[in-house]
Structure formats: structure tokens, C-alpha cells
Amino acid sequence: MALGLHKNGLLYIGNIVYWLSFGIPIITFIWMSWVFSIYTIQFDDNYLSFGYKGWGVQLTNSEIISAKVVEIRWIKWGGVGWRLKGLKNIGYIVKSGPGVEILTTRKDRSYTFNCNDPQALINELHEAGINIENDSAV
Structure with missing residues (x-):
């Protein structure tokens, strides 16, 4: 399953909400861990x-x-x-x-x-x- 796509190819709001809710904070946390590591x-x-x-x-x-x-x-x-x-x-x-x-x-x-x-x-x-x-x- 691709990001934001349902198995029939239509845009699936649940996946978009999932990635906005968890993906962005995780990427931000990883970036901040790198910036403040040294x-x-x-x-x-x-x-x-x-x-x-x-x-x-x-x-x-x-x-x-x-x-x-x-x-x-x-x-x-x-x-x-x-x-x-x-x-x-x-x-x-x-x-x-x-x-x-x-x-x-x-x-x-x-x-x-x-x-x-x-x-x-x-x-x-x-x-x-x-x-x-x-x-x-x-």
C-alpha cells in the first residue's frame, strides 16, 4: 500500500491523517536528535x-x-x-x-x-x- 493510496488506487484519507499525525513528528524528532547530538x-x-x-x-x-x-x-x-x-x-x-x-x-x-x-x-x-x-x- 502506497502512502495515501487505497488498494483500489483512490486517495485514502486515513493514510494521509496517519502520516501527518505520526510521520511529521517522527521526522522532526530525528532531525532534532541529529542537530543537538554534537x-x-x-x-x-x-x-x-x-x-x-x-x-x-x-x-x-x-x-x-x-x-x-x-x-x-x-x-x-x-x-x-x-x-x-x-x-x-x-x-x-x-x-x-x-x-x-x-x-x-x-x-x-x-x-x-x-x-x-x-x-x-x-x-x-x-x-x-x-x-x-x-x-x-x-
Whole structure:
């Protein structure tokens, strides 16, 4: 039996409803599992990239105004994942704990993301000439 066709070849509403009810949510779940499966942070002295596979951010050094180590509390962000606090604060939150907040020239947005060793990243950013601010809790 083909999608949406009855054995006599006529369009069968039951099959269409079935695929709309279950097929689309399953495909969406598979896509989200893939997107949120890998979380990376990379800095190569010219570009800082961070985020989830297929849903990340890449910033040049000239776009970064400042950086600081922060203590992230996921409850203040309303959960984990890609989070918004207004339109200016975007979080890539995977857990409560240490992280980095980057203030950028892109629409004056700030990006906050978890990092296992935020001080090492901050040191690398400082060596690349990026302004470093004092720690805070987010």
C-alpha cells in the first residue's frame, strides 16, 4: 500500500491523517536528535565557533567586543538547548556550570555557552587581542 493510496488506487484519507499525525513528528524528532547530538567550541586565532551541529555561530575576532567567564544556571535560561533572553541574549545551554559570555557587534547581541574549561578559552581569546571582563553569574 502506497502512502495515501487505497488498494483500489483512490486517495485514502486515513493514510494521509496517519502520516501527518505520526510521520511529521517522527521526522522532526530525528532531525532534532541529529542537530543537538554534537556540541562544539573551536577557536583558531581568527574565528570562534560554537554551538550545535547544524545550528551554531561563527564569529571573527573583529566581531567580538569582549568575553568573560560566567557561571551558567540553566533554570535562569528557561531550560537547556538553544535559548533566548529577549532578542539580544542567545544561549547555547547544555547544563548548569561554567561557561563563557561573548558580547558582539552583531546587532549588539551577546552569546552565552557552556564550556568545560572556560579559563583556557578566555586565555586564548586574550592572546588574540580580545577584551576580557570580570566573571559574573548568568
